[in-house]
Amino acid sequence: MESANLKLRGMSCASCANTIEDAIRSVPGVSECSVNFGAEQATVTYEPSRTDLKEIQDAVNAAGYAAQPMQPQDLLNADDDTERRERQAENRELVTKVWVGGIISTILVIGSLPTMTGLPIPFIPMWLHNPWLQLVLTTPVLFWCGASFFINAWKALKRHTATMDTLVAIGTGAAYLYSLFPTVLPEFFTAQRLPADVYYEVAAVVVTLILLGRLLENRAKGQTSEAIRKLMGLQAKTARVIRNGKEVDVPIAEVILGDVILVRPGEKIPVDGEIVEGSSTIDEAMVTGESVPVKKQPGDEVIGATINKTGSFKFRAMRVGKDTFLAQIVKLVQQAQGSKAPIQRLADQVTGWFVPAVIAIAIATFILWYNIMGNVTMALITTVGVLIIACPCALGLATPTSIMVGTGKGAEHGILIKGADSLELAQKLQTVVLDKTGTITQGKPTVTDFITVNGTANGNELKLLRLAVSVERNSEHPLAEAVVQYAQSQKVELTDSQEFEAIAGSGVQGYVSNQLVQIGTHRWMNELGIDTSALQQDWERLEYLGKTVIWIAVNGKVQAIMGISDAVKPSSASAIRTLQKMGLEVVMLTGDNRRTAEVIAREVGIQRVFAEVRPNQKVATVEQLQSEGKIVAMVGDGINDAPALAQADVGMAIGTGTDVAIAASDITLISGDLNGIVTAIQLSRATMRNIKQNLFFAFIYNVAGIPIAAGILFPIFGWLLSPIIAGAAMAFSSVSVVTNALRLRNFQPKTL
Secondary structure: OEEEEEEEEOOOOHHHHHHHHHHHHOOOOEEEEEEEOOOOEEEEEEOOOOOOHHHHHHHHHHOOOEEEEEOHHHHOOOOOOHHHHHHHHHHHHHHHHHHHHHHHHHHHHHHHHHHHHOOOOOOOOHHHHOHHHHHHHHHHHHHHHOHHHHHHHHHHHHOOOOOHHHHHHHHHHHHHHHHHHHHHOHHHHHHOOOOOOOOHHHHHHHHHHHHHHHHHHHHHHHHHOHHHHHHHHOOOOEEEEEEOOEEEEEEHHHOOOOOEEEEOOOOEOOOEEEEEEEOEEEEOHHHHOOOOOEEEOOOOEEOOOOEEOOOOEEEEEEEOHHHOHHHHHHHHHHHHHHOOOOOHHHHHHHHHHHHHHHHHHHHHHHHHHHHHHOOHHHHHHHHHHHHHHOOOHHHHHHHHHHHHHHHHHHHHOOEEEOOHHHHHHHOOOOEEEEEHHHHHEOOOOEEEEEEEOOOOHHHHHHHHHHHHHHHHOOOOOHHHHHHHHHHHHOOOOOOOOEEEEEEOOOEEEEEEOOEEEEEEOHHHHHHOOOOOHHHHHHHHHHHHOOOEEEEEEEOOEEEEEEEEEOOEOOOHHHHHHHHHHOOOEEEEEOOOOHHHHHHHHHHHOOOEEEOOOOHHHHHHHHHHHHHOOOOEEEEEOOHHHHHHHHHOOEEEEEOOOOHHHHHHOOEEEOOOOOHHHHHHHHHHHHHHHHHHHHHHHHHHHHHHHHHHHOOOOOOOOHHHHOHHHHHHHHHHHHHHHHHHHHHHHHOOOOOO
């Protein structure tokens, strides 16, 4: 299966989104499709062996819309801002049409005031309310300014569907046609004693107001993509590449793998790579959130879009284009903004039948008014009002606009949310499970004690250290890294090992110079039947101090132990305290021994601890918490955390951890700071609160608006029947929903 994002064009309401979803799902090989009206994009999952993006695009085109694949590398190309240019061109055209429509509509309304009020108004010349003049003025407004409504309505009719454009086209077209007949055949209307009133101003003003609403909506929706643009702005424009011994400035789109790039002080690093010459300090705040620059030297990794501070260096490009760290962030934000939250399903179900239902209500309204009152004018006015006011745009925008702003705001705070479902579920969390190493602690353990059975005589300590590090160098575990660093500080020579094997949750083993070296936990030593009594007292003492102890056995006999300390992150205690004040239970889950785990737990304020848990038992622990009826988040950073991250209701990966853990998670905390969990949950709560506000106002608007437009309040507020009022209300509803969603841009996490 492959996934792709498509940028969509031509949608006018949520019904269009449903139509496109149906069209894409009808393509053989498409397994899943989600169309986001607010983001104007589709997320599609399909089988490449059965279909391709071209066929999916053709299906969208056949449905009357346009689709274009979205690629992160295209977004990151500073010279390719097609989407913004297209939106600006569309807005310029809308501005022109709104001005033209507004000026003509003003003239029409002034000319119609004597008819609307039933009073002679001396300062309005008679020729201004001449039907033929009003016909000439209205025609370009309806069929040039409002051309898109009729074109899209015709396309929908050919697909046997109806959209918001259908409602507008029918409503304004009915007002125009009704006015046309008494204009052309006034004698017939007089002879039949029919009202010869004209409603050209209704058609013109409604079209103008809806276009104004669409213009304001477009501008507001453009602001919801601000997060993507900010991320794009982080990227360097060019790279100074060394080719054929010369320095050449090239656009970063032309950088290829293996290129050697020169970076000078103050410059942005163009792509991801590894330093090959020189050293410097680099500001990696955009990745880690840490404001203190990091020292880098040959062999160290550098990340594109971070800023070189002091020195000059050369590095080899290791990841370019769509594979860079920044491109992956953009892709994740794209996917999240294009996804749908479960709460949106209700709105989708409503909009699916909404437009046909409104047309039925409009017809019923006309029949009732005509039969009961015998007034064709009132029947027409109420019918047009129902068609105009019932547009489901506000309902379709309520959820996706908030999701777009919320996920974008998360990216600004170093929180990558993979989907709207995760964002919605995070606000319901009851329990947060934290892995210890690399999550609560720094994840940079240091060897503090090395105790051998036979002491240091005859270089025994260095011999054992050589055996241990020759095996541990093959492991990715943070404790293994600590052993390697300690050996390097002791200038121990490394030897190759054979038959290396990592036993998850227990330790590692391998052969060095034909000797079996086993390094791991006290429990594993007992399982192997190895006698640990020689160092039992030292082990207990180190554990009492809260240190992690690893045992070293050679050929089945214990030879040494190492005490390893891993400092708690400065922010862990305050973040955990804030989570608890937010009403969440915080649990520690670790493979370390209970004594060490409880020392760390006391330091950060955690009461419930699961210790000595093997990787395959972490999933069972999460399941146990879920069986207690709790909605659980798992936070971890290692390969052995990946299954538990996938099992949890919401998996949160520390961004400084492994790719496997990040891939298995729903939310990635780029900085590795536990305050990111607080921010993610508070952001989720703020976003869902915003969505519920939007849905409430959208539902209330339509539920109340249709009966009012149909004339239920006519005896008291007859003026509310004007289709002009309906058009203004419809435009205001969509703009107000998007504006409310934009309030999320002011979100800031709170420390309780």
